[in-house]
Amino acid sequence: MPSTTDGRIVSELAARGYNADREAITLIAGASDPDVAIERAVEAAPSDALKLTGEHVRSLLEADPRDRDRDPSVSTGEVTEESTDGGAVAPVETMGEREPTDPDRRWVEIAGDVTGRSTGTGEYDDFVAVFRDRYERLAGKLRRRVNHRPADAIQGMSGGSDAEMIGMVNDVRSTASGHWLVELEDTTGVFPCLVLKDRDIAPLVEELVYDEVIAVRGTLADDAGILFTDEIFFPDVPHTFEPSTADRHVQAALISDVHVGSQEFAADAWSRFADWLHTAEAQHVEYLLIAGDMVEGVGIYPDQDEELSIVDIYDQYEAFAEYLKEVPGDLEIVMIPGNHDAVRLAEPQPGFDEELRGIMSAHDARITGNPSLVTIEGVSILMYHGMSLDEIIAELPEEKASYDDPHKAMYQLLKKRHVAPKYGGKLRIAPEERDYLTIDEVPDVFHTGHVHKLGFGTYHNVVAINSGCWQEQTAFQRSVNIDPDVGYAPIVDLDTLEVTARKFT
Ligand code: D5M
Ligand code: FE
Ligand code: ZN
Numbered sequence: 447m448p449s450t451t452d453g454r455i456v457s458e459l460a461a462r463g464y465n466a467d468r469e470a471i472t473l474i475a476g477a478s479d480p481d482v483a484i485e486r487a488v489e490a491a492p493s494d495a496l497k498l499t500g501e502h503v504r505s506l507l508e509a510d511p512r513d514r515d516r517d518p519s520v521s522t523g524e525v526t527e528e529s530t531d532g533g534a535v536a537p538v539e540t541m542g543e544r545e546p547t548d549p550d551r552r553w554v555e556i557a558g559d560v561t562g563r564s565t566g567t568g569e570y571d572d573f574v575a576v577f578r579d580r581y582e583r584l585a586g587k588l589r590r591r592v593n594h595r596p597a598d599a600i601q602g603m604s605g606g607s608d609a610e611m612i613g614m615v616n617d618v619r620s621t622a623s624g625h626w627l628v629e630l631e632d633t634t635g636v637f638p639c640l641v642l643k644d645r646d647i648a649p650l651v652e653e654l655v656y657d658e659v660i661a662v663r664g665t666l667a668d669d670a671g672i673l674f675t676d677e678i679f680f681p682d683v684p685h686t687f688e689p690s691t692a693d694r695h696v697q698a699a700l701i702s703d704v705h706v707g708s709q710e711f712a713a714d715a716w717s718r719f720a721d722w723l724h725t726a727e728a729q730h731v732e733y734l735l736i737a738g739d740m741v742e743g744v745g746i747y748p749d750q751d752e753e754l755s756i757v758d759i760y761d762q763y764e765a766f767a768e769y770l771k772e773v774p775g776d777l778e779i780v781m782i783p784g785n786h787d788a789v790r791l792a793e794p795q796p797g798f799d800e801e802l803r804g805i806m807s808a809h810d811a812r813i814t815g816n817p818s819l820v821t822i823e824g825v826s827i828l829m830y831h832g833m834s835l836d837e838i839i840a841e842l843p844e845e846k847a848s849y850d851d852p853h854k855a856m857y858q859l860l861k862k863r864h865v866a867p868k869y870g871g872k873l874r875i876a877p878e879e880r881d882y883l884t885i886d887e888v889p890d891v892f893h894t895g896h897v898h899k900l901g902f903g904t905y906h907n908v909v910a911i912n913s914g915c916w917q918e919q920t921a922f923q924r925s926v927n928i929d930p931d932v933g934y935a936p937i938v939d940l941d942t943l944e945v946t947a948r949k950f951t
Contacts (some may be wrong), residue, residue, distance in 0.1 A: 474504040481684070481885055482581050510536035522722040544727040551694070552602060554734060554778060554822050557877065558882060559815040560794040565879045576655075577614070577669035577869075580832050580881040581633065584659035584863055585612045587681035591660040597635035611637060612661040615654050626651040628675070630662065639664065639673045650678045652843050653858065658867040667671055681863035683906040689890035692823035692940035698733035699723070699935045702831070702895025703915035705786065707762030708742035709755045710918040713769075718773035718950040731937060732800050733822055734777045737785020737895040737913060738831030740766045740806075746786050746787030748943065753920060758786050761768065763805045771808045780820050781810035784831035784896060791831065792876035793817075793866055793883060819889060825940045832896030832912065833873050834866040839897070841868075849928060852912035854900040856892055860905050873936040898923070898930035909943050911936050 449603050469486070477483035487503050494718030566572050568889070585594070592610035613630025621627055626641040628651060639662050641651050654660070661679040666672070701719075705711050722728055741762035742754060756762045770779070782797065783789045789796055795816040798806065803813055817830035838855045839847045847855035859865050863885040869875055875883065891909045900914035923930060933951035938944070 450470070469498045470503045473500060478690075481587065481590060482887055484590075484863055497812065499834035504818055513815060522654045544724050544726055544729050547729075547732050548661040549776065549778075551696075552778050554733075554780065554812060554820060556780075556812065556814050556818055556820050558796065558817065558819045558886070560878065560882050561796040561813075561815045563878075564794075564876070566877045568877065568913070572879070575879055576875075576877040576881050578633065579804045579879070580657075580864070580884055581614055581659060583881060583884045583886060584631075584681045585812050587863060588612045588659070588661040588679055591679050592663055594661070597630070597632050599634070600637050600666070600673070601635065601670075603666055603670055605666055605670040607666050607670070608675040609662070609666055609673055610661065610663045611639075611673070612659065613637070614659050615656055618651060618654050618656070628654065628662075630660070637673060638671070639675045640667075641675045641678070644648045645676075646676050647675065653846060653861075655838070655841055655862075655868040656865060656871075657869040658862045663770075668789060681861075682861050683888050683908055685906055687888050687907045689907050689943055690824045690826070691890075691943060692825055694941060695730055695824070696732050696823060696940050697730045698735055698822060698827075698938050698940060699731050700735045700737070700827075700891075700893045700911050700913050700938060701916070701935050702737035702893075702913040703739040703784070703917060704736065704766065704769070705739055705915065705917035706744045706758075706766040707754060708917050708920070709753050710920055711742070712916045712918055712932050712951065715950045716769055716916050717772060719933070719935055719948075720769075721775050722948070722950065723777065730939075732776070732778060733828060733940075734773060735820070735827065735893060736781045737781065737829050738782050738816055739786040739895065739915075740781065740783070741786060741788075742917075743788065747922060750920075760801075760805065763788070763802055767806045767808055770806065773809070775809060777809060778822075779809050780818075780829070781806070781811050781813050782816040782818055782829050782831060784816065785833055790876065792874040794876065794878065795831075815882075819887065820891075823940055825891060825894055825943070826887065828865075828885065828889040829893050830859075830865045832894035833895060834868070835897050835912075837868055837871050848898055849899050850903050852894070852897050852899045853903045853905075853910040855897075855905075856894055856910040856912060858903040860888075860892060860908055860910065890943065898928065898932075900931035900934045900936065900947055902936055903945070909938065909945060911938070911945060 474483045594612045595609055611630055613632045615632040616636050617629040619627045624643045628639045629636050631641055641648055654784040663674045663677040664673040664675040678693050744759050756765055783795050797815045820827045820829055835855045840857050847858055864883055866873055866883045893911050895913045898915040902911040913936055914934040918932055919930055934947050934949050936945050937949045
């Protein structure tokens, strides 16, 4: 599926000061994401090398499971936005029983997990490092579209020159006359960019959040003190992106926000879901992905204790483990934590510790960090709990991100290629040596939860799914008019990437 022509790869490499032999170019063109492969090849090139060789690129690609196992003949799945409200769930006895499945046919790989790798000490240097890493990773995706001039170089250019810059959004203000002033920062300084209110790109300014990385192209004012912006670029998912699919008919159920321990936990809906998984209709559901908030937790929000049915956090996990035992024992389970779980709140969140793993040991579930890139039979699924969705929804215009269409808020994260673009808001981000929150590789499926609303759709062929929840409306949600979607399980066909939402209430 090479979306990048060989010629473009050659010029991309040349722009970074490298030549490459024929084999290196062919290998890069055939990589799952040639642009990522270019970046990685350059990054890992020996510092004195001027020419990248096939051998060099091959060793890099071999280290990447997506390139090792990728089937070049992928098909593109359509998402059917159909929800089988009511009716679709037949009682167990009329459906027949699920047959045991063959564990040998299943395979799961996990990448981008911070668990056990956290290096952050909370020192100032860590913040500098994680911002630098974020900038480098995202700028790498924009360099192929603009010819970046550092802020300090633009400061020295003469009035009227054309200029292009990649920067982190440092500030967005509206001027007295209603235009936008976007201040971009790179490692050398900041530069102000003016977006006139009647330009076609003006609505894009409303999508910006602080600290995301974008690129601009424009012309310097006569006094060279400001850039009149003509174009804005986001790191984004290439339009040509083609997702991978599984080689056989197999399905995954994507859920989140179980909230065991809350008085509002929907135990009946959960049991109907678990029962359905035992029926022949669910025969092909071999994977269960849970994107955080297994339990209600304690002390998460003010007055939360008034709505707890289980007050001890370990008892909550014990109860959750019992509910998990209701699903078929041959399901392959992958779990990440959320903000109600007993792991550090700051993202990236490591997976559950040994004690909690011991409690949730049934099914031998795979426990990984938030976020993680989970590849199931060749289909990569970016699992992220979704805490940043609240912020995206609060800051962007209704039509671009809302609780009613949570998948549209997910599209924004894909476009920004970062699961938590804004730093320093309500969301806590732990500084690490590398930024685990950038979306380096385009996932085939993006799975989040947190906002307790069901929504799914496709963005540049990536299937975005926000699973609903298993907790009825809480007092807080009532007070802010959040009407949760309770008891839904979106089911993804891994061979076609079609989604069907099933309802169990
Ligand atoms: O989050 C469920 C949703 O409700 C999510 O959009 C946050 C929001 N929420 C719930 N309780 C609160 C309080 N007390 N303050 C702010 N936002 C809240 P969950 O992670 O399941 O609680
Ligand atoms: Fe939740
Ligand atoms: Zn949550």
